[in-house]
Amino acid sequence: MEIIRTEKLEKVYQDNSVPVHALKGIDLSISAGEFTVIAGPSGSGKTTLLNLIGALDKPTAGKVYLEGEDLSAKSKGQLANIRLNKIGFIFQAYNLIPVLTALENIEFTMMLRGIPEKERRRRALALMEELGIAELANKRPTEMSGGQQQRVAVARAIVNDPTIVLADEPTANLDSVTGSRLLDLMERMNREHNITFVFSSHDPKVIERGRRLLWLRDGLIEKEDVRDAAPSEG
Amino acid sequence: MLWKIAWRNLWRNKRRSVIILVSVVVGMVAMMLTDALYTGMIRQVLTNQVSLEVGHIQIHRKGFHDNPSIKLLIERPDEVEAVIRQHPEVLHHARRVLTYGILSSSYNSSGVNIVSVEPEAERQITLISKSIVQGRYLKGEAHEVLIGEGLARKLEVSLGDKVVAMASRLDGSIGSDVFRIVGIYRTFDSEHDKVTMYIPLETAQHMLGLGDAVSEFVLMVKDVRQVDAVRDSLRNQLPPIYETLSYRDVLPLLVYQSEAMAQWMMIYYVIIGIALVFGIVNTMLMAVFERMQEIGVLKAIGMPNRKVLAMILLESTILGLLGTVIGIGVGMLIYWPLSHSGLNLSVFSESLASFGVGAVIYPVMDLRILLSAGVSIPIVALVGAIYPAIKAVRFEPVEAMRYI
Numbered sequence: 001m002e003i004i005r006t007e008k009l010e011k012v013y014q015d016n017s018v019p020v021h022a023l024k025g026i027d028l029s030i031s032a033g034e035f036t037v038i039a040g041p042s043g044s045g046k047t048t049l050l051n052l053i054g055a056l057d058k059p060t061a062g063k064v065y066l067e068g069e070d071l072s073a074k075s076k077g078q079l080a081n082i083r084l085n086k087i088g089f090i091f092q093a094y095n096l097i098p099v100l101t102a103l104e105n106i107e108f109t110m111m112l113r114g115i116p117e118k119e120r121r122r123r124a125l126a127l128m129e130e131l132g133i134a135e136l137a138n139k140r141p142t143e144m145s146g147g148q149q150q151r152v153a154v155a156r157a158i159v160n161d162p163t164i165v166l167a168d169e170p171t172a173n174l175d176s177v178t179g180s181r182l183l184d185l186m187e188r189m190n191r192e193h194n195i196t197f198v199f200s201s202h203d204p205k206v207i208e209r210g211r212r213l214l215w216l217r218d219g220l221i222e223k224e225d226v227r228d229a230a231p232s233e234g
Numbered sequence: 235m236l237w238k239i240a241w242r243n244l245w246r247n248k249r250r251s252v253i254i255l256v257s258v259v260v261g262m263v264a265m266m267l268t269d270a271l272y273t274g275m276i277r278q279v280l281t282n283q284v285s286l287e288v289g290h291i292q293i294h295r296k297g298f299h300d301n302p303s304i305k306l307l308i309e310r311p312d313e314v315e316a317v318i319r320q321h322p323e324v325l326h327h328a329r330r331v332l333t334y335g336i337l338s339s340s341y342n343s344s345g346v347n348i349v350s351v352e353p354e355a356e357r358q359i360t361l362i363s364k365s366i367v368q369g370r371y372l373k374g375e376a377h378e379v380l381i382g383e384g385l386a387r388k389l390e391v392s393l394g395d396k397v398v399a400m401a402s403r404l405d406g407s408i409g410s411d412v413f414r415i416v417g418i419y420r421t422f423d424s425e426h427d428k429v430t431m432y433i434p435l436e437t438a439q440h441m442l443g444l445g446d447a448v449s450e451f452v453l454m455v456k457d458v459r460q461v462d463a464v465r466d467s468l469r470n471q472l473p474p475i476y477e478t479l480s481y482r483d484v485l486p487l488l489v490y491q492s493e494a495m496a497q498w499m500m501i502y503y504v505i506i507g508i509a510l511v512f513g514i515v516n517t518m519l520m521a522v523f524e525r526m527q528e529i530g531v532l533k534a535i536g537m538p539n540r541k542v543l544a545m546i547l548l549e550s551t552i553l554g555l556l557g558t559v560i561g562i563g564v565g566m567l568i569y570w571p572l573s574h575s576g577l578n579l580s581v582f583s584e585s586l587a588s589f590g591v592g593a594v595i596y597p598v599m600d601l602r603i604l605l606s607a608g609v610s611i612p613i614v615a616l617v618g619a620i621y622p623a624i625k626a627v628r629f630e631p632v633e634a635m636r637y638i
Contacts, residue, residue, distance in 0.1 A: 056534055057632050077538060084536025095531040095635070099242035104235065109535055111235045156535070 003163050003196060004030035004053055009062035011048050011219075022048040024219035025062065030164070030198060035190045037210030038200045044216040046200035047168055053198065054087050054166045055079040067163060084112055088157030090167035090199070094149040096141040102152045103128065103137040106159050113160065127155050131185060147178035154185060158195055167199035171206055183209050236541065240548035243521070251553065254517045258557030258611060259564055261506045266565040266607045269499045270597035271577065276492045277598055280481070282422055283488060285361045287349070287430075288481045289452035290461045293318075293468065296477045298449065299484065304333045304402060307447040308476065314451055317471045323464050325456045328355035329448040331438045335401030337381070337431055339389035346385065347430045348401055350438030359454050362419060362432060369393045369417035374434045379413035382427025383420045393418060399431065403443045411441045422593075496602065503606060507614045514618025518550050522622045529626050530634025539627045546623035547616055554615025558608055565607070569599050 009026040012019050022045045030036060030053075038046045051057040052064055055071050056079075064071040066086060071079065083089075096105045103124055110120035128134045133151045141149050150170060157165045167186070171179030183206060189195045201207055213225040244251050284290060292299075293314055295306040308314055311329055318327050331350035336343055353372040357363040362380070363371040372378055379397065381389075391397060395415050403409040413433060421427055439445065455464050461480045469478040482489045522529070529542060576594035 051632050054534075057630075080533065080536050080538050082536075083534065084538075087536075089535055091531065091635070095528070097239065097528065097532070099239055099246065100235075104238070108235065112535075112537055112541065 001032045002029050003032050003067055004028070004198075005065040006053070007063045007065075009049070009052060009064065010060045011045070011052060011057070012060040021219055023052070023059070026219075026221060028214070028221065030196065032163075032196050033190070033194045034196050034198070034212055035187065035210060036198045036212040036214065037207050038198065038214045038216055039202060039207045039210075040200075040216035040222075041202055045219040046202075046216055048219075049216065050166050050168050050198070050200055053164075054089060055082050084109060085160065086163040088160065088162035088165035090150070090153050090157050090165065090170045092169040092172045094141070094146065094153045094173070096149055096152055096156070098141050101138050101140055102133065102144065102148075102155075105141075105152055106155045109156060109160055123159060124155070127159050131155050145178075146174050147182065150174060150178075150182050151185060154182070154189070158189060158193075162195075164196045164198060167197065169201055169203075170199055171201070171203060176205060179203075180205065236545050236548060237552075240545055240552055243525075243545075243549055244552060247521070247524075250517060250520065254513055254553060255557050255560070257513050258510060258554065258615070259561045261510050262557060262561030262607050262611050263565045263568065265503055265506050265610075266561070266599065266603055267568060267572075267597065268502065269603045269606070270569055270573075270599045271595060272495050272499065273600065273603065274596045274598040276488070276495050278596060280485065280488050280492065283485055284481050285359075286421055286423060286426060287360060288484050289359055290455045290458065290481055291324075291453040291465050291468065292479050292481075292484055293451040293453070293472065294449065294477050294479070296475055299477060299479055302332060302449070304404060304442060304444075304449070307404075307444065307449060308451070309445075309447045311446060311448050311451070314472065314476065317468060318451065318453065320471070321464055321467060323455050323457070323460045325454045326355065326358035327451055327453045328352050328359050329435060330356075330450050330452060331435060331442065331444060331447075332449040333401050333438075333442065335399050337385070337389065338398045338400070339391045339395065341390040342388060344385060344388050345429065346399070348399060348438065349430055349432050350435045351432055352435050356432075359452055361421065365419040365421045366417045367420045369415070371417055372432060372434055373416075374436070376434070376437050376440075377411065377413050378416040378434065378437075380417045380419055380432040381415055382430055383418055384424055384428030385431065386415070386418050388428060391415060399433070399441075401442060403441075404447075405443055409441045409443065411437065500606070503610055507610055510611070510614050511618040514550055514553070514615055515621055518546065518619045518622035519625065521549070522546060522626045526629060526634045527636075529629055530631045530636075533629065534631040534635060543623045543627050546626050547619050550615045550619030550622075551612055554612040557615070558611045561611065562604065562608060566599070569597060572597050573599070 006026050006028045009023050011023040012021050026049060038049060040046050052059050058072060066082065074082065097108060100108060106124040106127065107120045110123065125134065125137065128137060131151055131154065133148065133155065136144055136148055136152060144152065171182055174182060186197055187209065190197050207213060211227050215222040295308055298306040318324055329352055333348050335346055335348045337346045353374045367383065372380055386392065389397065393415055397413050397415060398410060399413055400408055400410040419427065455461055465478050465480045472478060532542060573596060576596045578594050580593040
């Protein structure tokens, strides 16, 4: 089932009044359960594409459809609501809320959705247990390692059963072992819960884990590779 | 959870929060104590005037208050007294004859208010018997006079000296008598002390040819809250040739000052409030821009603008509420001993005395002050956070997340 479709997606930034064409007409379709990597060098437009798919930004031209809904026609409030209910985000710098514990960070988006405290606590703890981070429940971000913070960020991203999880260079701040473990975790979630992951990276170790690869260069999809199955864990 | 986030955010930069908290508390304590001091001062002036000469209620012949002529007399005082006695709320009452005259010594003379009193009844009503600094209070003997310290200085007389008082008699002729100074008094109102002499009622009635007639009855009631009710009842029962006035009617200027003071204090509150608003705007703006990236993330993961707004407003409101609680606590800690010992302003006693205030001011903290301070500070904190909160709402998540 197709969950994301883009049509002739363009994004132009103004850099000191000089137009910079970050995306030059991307046509793309992502289906449920995919584990897709958007690869490409710095400046190729990976983050811009993720931002547009994630309803964080509006395209200069073209359309983004999420489950058939045209995102370009939505107001800022509606986009925020879509991000809350349908999209999970994992950022390069983890970006947990520093004043909240790991458990509270995971509960946060459920709180925004109005889920009762007891229910959100139960769900957050169950997920932490599943991800093997239950012992971090009462720790604040500053008390956790980068890998631990990113695992909590993964939990935060998937706890609301989003339609899609977007991860922008999720392992860029992690060492290779920790990054590999994080990818294992995301693959497991993809495999066991059929969660759709799209992440951007220019790291070959990450790129090789994707089952579908979209190579971006200068704002255009240069080529696409599809693998039948993910490489084995570890 | 928003409360939790707002509360914890406040303490991320402890020094900044403490500085703004201290400024809120200092502003609030300054507001409360200044208000309490002014309220106390105005009440003190009012109370002083009531206990020095005005009493709670006065009864005169109609028109006397506007034109205190010796010809406007209560000719049948017993009739009036009978009505007064029907009011158990009245604690004490006394008769007076009031007129103007000239008091002369061997060296000087001065225009004076001649207050003729029933010494024992007057003792129950005014403070004059307790204000004697030399000699004694009146005993009701003929030719005895009490004068103020200021008047004694002016006439260059001292205790035991003779003085001559002159005043218009009822029949238009000049009445005069010789008096011996039996006491010199000093009150908190130096102006009063320069122009007021006290003599026994019967002496004045004789000197002025009044017979039994008096100028006024002055009354004290048991509970000051009953003053208006008692006044109205007396007004209804007494013949219409009399006027019955409460101290508020007699001292409209002071009552007006008291009300005007409350309004001035509101302006003072607004000025302090504006200063605090700028402090809070500055602090919250810093807090918002420091956390721009974090706010971008919150918006990126779907936090709606109204909750971003609420989060920032909550932070500031919590700061305001905390400042209010601490401010009221600190204010009361300072106020409590001051309300008992008073604030000694003897350095300014001369100028205060000319306003009818003693050298020691007793601040009064009432519900109005507590409510004004207690409500205004959280509102100020809320108002001060509106602009920073709007700024936070306007952040675009993508732009804000790039901000470091």
